């Protein structure tokens with residue numbers, strides 16, 4: 001069970017401080033002030049059809065990912081994990097602002113989806129102890145927001161079965177080893193799945209989750225995050 005007092009505090013904060021820009025904390029009429037909105041670190045196009053990195057021309061696979069084995073078919077993110085993008089993730093992760101999800105994150109994420117037909121939307125799960133501490137899973141908030149707009153159901157089939165180290169200091173290879181076998185699917189799945197997280201760094205977490213979903217019966221998995229490191 002999530003810590004309800006924390007979700008309650010987040011909801012209260014949402015009520016009483018709705019007029020602050022999540023990018024710079026100055027007074028604003030929306031979730032972002034005009035300056036921060038214009039400074040959104042958009043990924044732009046074209047991007048690699050597979051890993052979502054910006055590329056010089058349209059391509060199905062880029063130099064960065066051609067030798068990487070991903071469990072997903074494609075990965076997309078509307079923002080680079082920098083500047084205002086980082087501030088938005090921070091506001092989701094530590095405050096769980098619902099209005100940021102609804103008014104900003106979800107519309108941006110929908111912009112980069114080429115095809116919105118999915119049989120289910122699956123959030124990258126948090127380990128139980130982290131969920132207890134935070135009170136909510138920011139990936140689930142995003143997944144619910146996206147699912148609501150594309151008429152898909154949210155599946156909570158994925159769970160963390162082994163706790164992983166904080167990945168911040170780890171290399172790409174260490175990250176893959178760190179998350180190998182960390183996830184499990186409670187129920188079988190089918191069809192086309194949209195896997196959602198807040199940040200895509202090396203793709204190790206998304207890839208491990210996607211592999212688990214494919215073994216549970218998914219035909220294909222597409223990854224969608226709000227931000228991506230470039």
Ligand SMILES: [Zn+2]
Nearest residue numbers: 021024033036
């Ligand atoms: Zn601002």
Ligand SMILES: [Zn+2]
Nearest residue numbers: 048051062065
């Ligand atoms: Zn690529």
